[in-house]
Amino acid sequence: MLRPPVGVAIGVAVTAGIAGAVQPRINAELAAKLGSDIVTALLSFGVGLLILLTIAFSRRSSRIALRKIPTAPTPWWTYFTGFGGACAVTLAVVTVPTLGVALFSIALFSGSVLASLMVDRFGLGPTGHRPLTWQRGAAAALALAAVVSSQMGVDLYSFESTTVFYLIAVMLAGALTAFQSAGGGRFSAAVGDPVVSAVVNFSGGTFALGMAVIGLHVFGHLPSLHPPSEPWWYSGGALGVVFVTSAFIAVGTLGVMRVTLAMLAGQLSGGVMLDLLPSGPGLHGGVIVGVVLIFVAVMLSNRGQTSEKDNDQTSPGET
Template sequence: MTSHKLPIAVGMPLAVVAGLGIAAQGRINGALGARLDDGLAAALVSFGTGLVVIIAASLLLPSGRRGLRSMLPALRAKKFPRWYIAAGAIGAFFVLAQGLTVSIIGIALFTVAVVTGQSLSGLLVDRIGISPAGKRAITPIRVISAALTIAAVIWAVSPRFAKADDIAHWLLPVLLPLAAGFLMSFQQAMNATQTMHYGTPLTATLLNFVAGTLVLVIAWLVKVGVSGLGKALPTEWWYYLGGAIGCLFIGLSAWLVRGLGVLLTGLGTIGGQLLGSLMLDLIFPASGTVITVATWLGTLLTLMAMVLATLPWPRRIKG
């Protein structure tokens, strides 16, 4: 597999933009979940609307149609493991983890768990070399950047931590977002590999939404069988933007990994998530919003960690 050349000065700002999209989608889906009193239904609405958008884009855009024509030949030729097309199930697991645990551990601890898992797996995935960017050494500067990012995120969200509870109350629930964050880097690598062979991120994104929607439909049907239908869907149009935003950041991340690698893409999106959350809290503050000096300085430190990871370092890998 080969990577396309992408200057860091171009790629990292785009990764931040993808992170801004994640923050915006999280706020929209969170509001929809609260409105429906059902996080699973909100996740299904998000994936379902995103699936409609990406199907339309794949059929209307020339690159999307070319990608669809390339999909079956790539699968028949086994140019990559066929189970890569199930990468969207990881996205479904992420939103399920969010719906199941945020009410227990809070959004702050959820964010820290996801970032920790994503930073650690970014190093691992790059070292294994399963993305088109190939193997990238676990150098001291990359380890320091990942550790600094985790510390910075903890600092930035620390004002949102509720009063300390019994550790047994949140220890087990926090493992779900930790696992979801850890799997996100693998999802990005799998999407990037598919993008390379399809020739467009549109087709990889489409398969993500197909797989994720199927998983969520099954989970929702089980829930309906147990507890029945929930509240009616709202009529406000903005509740349904989450899926379209998801199409943008999944496709953009799949394209960026080919040139930046998984770790740098992940650090950029983490920085974008914090910046996006801060902007949303300033412009559209949610209930319980807390912004302190730690919020600003933690966000700044995250961006510094992102820059640190881009500094030149020997790339040769032995073995």
């Protein structure tokens, strides 16, 4: 699979981030109407999987890549990275009522950015080992400052008994999304198609959430559901397809940390656009500062960067 140029890859990752800014809001609205957080997450993954399968079976290259799934020359753990996405989507609709959007965002991106440093450092992504330089450390610090700045002026919820547990869970989910990008990028390189890699990713997430919903139903803990009839309430799955597939395309060029920062730049920029809508809360200075800081972080993250695989297509540690 050919890697896109750096500029194109950054644009793709930023686009993924914009989709990622809109998806949680749609899913939160759907959860409120439907009456179940976990069923909302299952619907998001299920709709996304149907879209991906439709695309995959309509493309000859994807059909060829689908046949490579059982024997793909990639580590076993890359088959299961969809569970990280399932955790993040589920926690988004479960914890926001307690944490608030501000604390949730800070915890999720803190986990994702810090884990992406380690994922690149140990060569788990498709670009191989990327050393932990001071530039990359500074870029991570700027990214965290950007997230905190963007939430300035937002009312942070007071701590409740479950708040600390939720914060730890969300940070771990954020860390898992870094492994999701790494595993998806490696699987894309192995089969030669990011769409098929996304199919594997969404299949894992859909299976995990489906088993959870079945368990809740068997033990009588699944509430009565009230699905809305309007189709646009289910568009979170389509946005998830854009988010995940774009990340898998870009990570082969940028590495996990830089693609994480670029997606964060897209999410903050997408948040600005949503805030400017008539129904939005409007802009405040912290958001503007946050957007500037994150784009500086994206540029800084490439300074002094080297990779053992810049000219090599073989992933490290493949068995």
